[in-house]
Amino acid sequence: xxxxxxxxxxxxxxxxxxxxxxxxxxxxxxxxxxxxxxxxxxxxxxxxxxxxxxxxxxxxxxxxxxxxxxxxxxxxxxxxxxxxxxxxxxxxxxxxxxxxxxxxxxxxxxxxxxxxxxxxxxxxxxxxxxxxxxxxxxxxxxxxxxxxxxxxxxxxxxxxxxxxxxxxxxxxxxxxxxxxxxxxxxxxxxxxxxxxxxxxxxxxxxxxxxxxxxxxxxxxxxxxxxxxxxxxxxxxxxxxxxxxxxxxxxxxxxxxxxxxxxxxxxxxxxxxxxxxxxxxxxxxxxxxxxxxxxxxxxxxxxxxxxxxxxxxxxxxxxxxxxxxxxxxxxxxxxxxxxxxxxxxxxxx
Amino acid sequence: xxxxxxxxxxxxxxxxxxxxxxxxxxxxxxxxxxxxxxxxxxxxxxxxxxxxxxxxxxxxxxxxxxxxxxxxxxxxxxxxxxxxxxxxxxxxxxxxxxxxxxxxxxxxxxxxxxxxxxxxxxxxxxxxxxxxxxxxxxxxxxxxxxxxxxxxxxxxxxxxxxxxxxxxx
Numbered sequence: 032x033x034x035x036x037x038x039x040x041x042x043x044x045x046x047x048x049x050x051x052x053x054x055x056x057x058x059x060x061x062x063x064x065x066x067x068x069x070x071x072x073x074x075x076x077x078x079x080x081x082x083x084x085x086x087x088x089x090x091x092x093x094x095x096x097x098x099x100x101x102x103x104x105x106x107x108x109x110x111x112x113x114x115x116x117x118x119x120x121x122x123x124x125x126x127x128x129x130x131x132x133x134x135x136x137x138x139x140x141x142x143x144x145x146x147x148x149x150x151x152x153x154x155x156x157x158x159x160x161x162x163x164x165x166x167x168x169x170x171x172x173x174x175x176x177x178x179x180x181x182x183x184x185x186x187x188x189x190x191x192x193x194x195x196x197x198x199x200x201x202x203x204x205x206x207x208x209x210x211x212x213x214x215x216x217x218x219x220x221x222x223x224x225x226x227x228x229x230x231x232x233x234x235x236x237x238x239x240x241x242x243x244x245x246x247x248x249x250x251x252x253x254x255x256x257x258x259x260x261x262x263x264x265x266x267x268x269x270x271x272x273x274x275x276x277x278x279x280x281x282x283x284x285x286x287x288x289x290x291x292x293x294x295x296x297x298x299x300x301x302x303x304x305x306x307x308x309x310x311x312x313x314x315x316x317x318x319x320x321x322x323x324x325x326x327x328x329x330x331x332x333x334x335x336x337x338x339x340x341x342x343x344x345x346x347x348x349x350x351x352x353x354x355x356x357x358x359x360x361x362x363x364x365x366x367x368x369x370x371x372x373x374x375x376x377x378x379x
Numbered sequence: 380x381x382x383x384x385x386x387x388x389x390x391x392x393x394x395x396x397x398x399x400x401x402x403x404x405x406x407x408x409x410x411x412x413x414x415x416x417x418x419x420x421x422x423x424x425x426x427x428x429x430x431x432x433x434x435x436x437x438x439x440x441x442x443x444x445x446x447x448x449x450x451x452x453x454x455x456x457x458x459x460x461x462x463x464x465x466x467x468x469x470x471x472x473x474x475x476x477x478x479x480x481x482x483x484x485x486x487x488x489x490x491x492x493x494x495x496x497x498x499x500x501x502x503x504x505x506x507x508x509x510x511x512x513x514x515x516x517x518x519x520x521x522x523x524x525x526x527x528x529x530x531x532x533x534x535x536x537x538x539x540x541x542x543x544x545x546x547x548x
Binding site for chain 1: 406429440
C-alpha cells in the first residue's frame with residue numbers, strides 16, 4: 032500500500048511538473064514562433080536565445096500590483112482563475128504516458144489512473160472548464176468581461192457537441208473508453224504488426240476533433256472570448272498580476288493536455304513505428320514510447336501556434352454557423368459512415 | 380474509508396443544497412447547485428456507477444448549469460430591480476412545494492431498502508450498455524424519441540418569423 036502510494040505520488044508530481052514546465056515554455060515558444068512567422072527575432076534578452084524569458088515573465092507577474100476592482104464580486108473574482116487552473120490540470124490525470132516499466136519484478140504503469148470511463152472523464156473536465164471563464168467574467172462587473180464570458184460559454188457548449196459526436200465514432204471503432212486500451216490497440220505502427228493509427232480510419236473524426244479542440248481552448252481562429260479588437264481583453268480585462276497569469280497559463284495547459292489527448296486518440300499514443308522490430312526490452316520500448324508521445328504532443332502544441340499566427344479570427348456568427356451547421360452534421364455523417372464500415376468490414 | 384467518503388459527500392450535498400435555496404444572489408445559487416451535482420456524482424462513484432457519474436457531470440454540471448448561468452448573467456438580476464411578487468403567488472408556491480414534499484415522503488415511506496447488486500462491475504460501461512440495449516431496449520428507444528420530440532419542439536418555438544433573418548444563439 033505504502034509502495035503503491037509513493038509510486039503514484041511520485042508519478043503525479045513528475046507529470047504535474049512536466050505539465051507546468053511545458054506550459055511555461057509554451058509561452059516562450061509562442062513568442063519565438065510568432066517572431067519566426069513574422070520574420071522577427073523575438074525575445075532574446077534573458078539568457079542565451081532568451082531561454083530564461085518564462086522565468087522573467089513569471090517574476091513580473093508576481094511583482095505586479097494586484098488590483099481587485101471595488102465593484103467586483105471579490106470572492107468570485109479570486110475563485111475564477113483558481114477554477115480555470117484547477118480544471119486545466121485535472122484532465123492530465125488520464126493520459127497514458129507509456130506502457131509499463133518493470134522494476135524489481137513489479138510493473139509500474141506510466142499512467143496516473145486508468146479509469147473505466149476514460150475519455151468520458153476528460154470530456155467532463157473539459158465541460159466544467161468553462162466555469163473559470165464565466166465566473167471571472169461575471170464577477171469583474173465589467174461589460175467587456177461579461178460579453179467575453181458569455182461568448183466563451185456559448186462557444187464551448189456548441190463545440191462540445193461536435194467533439195462528443197466525433198469521439199462517439201472513434202469509440203464505435205475501438206470498442207473501449209479507456210485511453211490506455213485505445214493506445215494499446217494502435218501498437219506497432221508500421222512494423223511487424225500492421226496496425227495503423229486511428230487517424231487512418233477516422234480522418235474526418237480527427238478533423239472535427241481538432242477544430243473543436245481549438246474552440247475549446249479558446250485559441251485563434253476561435254479566440255472570440257478574448258478578442259482584443261472588440262472586447263479590450265475579453266473575460267480577463269479586469270485581471271492583473273498573477274491572477275491574469277493563471278488565466279493565461281491555464282490556456283497553455285489546456286493546449287498541452289488537448290495535444291496529448293489528440294496524440295493518444297488519433298496518433299498512436301505512446302507507440303512508434305517499428306517498435307516491435309528493434310529487439311529492445313519492454314522497459315526501453317516504454318521509455319522510447321514516452322519520448323515519442325512527448326514529441327507528438329510538442330508537434331501539436333506547435334501546430335496550435337502555427338495556426339494562431341497564420342489564420343485570422345472568425346466572426347462570431349461564422350463561428351456559430353461552422354459549429355452548428357458545419358461540424359455537427361459532419362460528425363453525425365461520420366458516425367453513420369463508421370457504423371456502416373464497421374458492420375461491412377467486420378472491423379473489430 | 381468508503382463510509383467516511385459517503386458521510387463527507389452527503390454532508391457536502393445537503394449543505395450546498397440548502398445554500399442553493401438560502402442564497403440571496405442567484406449566481407451563488409447556481410454555483411452551489413453545481414457543487415451539489417458534484418457531490419451526487421461522488422455518490423454514484425461510491426456505488427460503482429462510474430458511467431453514471433461521468434455522464435451526470437457532463438450533462439448537469441457541464442451543460443445545463445452553464446446554460447442556467449448564461450441566462451442569469453444575461454439578465455444580471457440585482458436586488459434593486461427584482462420585481463415584487465404578489466402574496467398570492469408566494470402562498471401558491473409554498474402550497475405546491477408542500478404537496479410535493481408530502482408526495483415524496485409518501486412514496487419513500489413504504490419503500491424497502493434497495494440491496495446493491497453483486498460486484499463492483501455492475502455500473503461499468505460494458506455491463507450498463509448490455510443491460511440498456513438488451514433488456515431495456517424498448518424503454519430506452521422510447522425515451523430517446525421523447526427527447527427528440529422535445530428538441531424539435533424547442534427548435535420550432537425558438538424559430539424566428541419566416542421573413543426575418545435567422546441567427547443562431
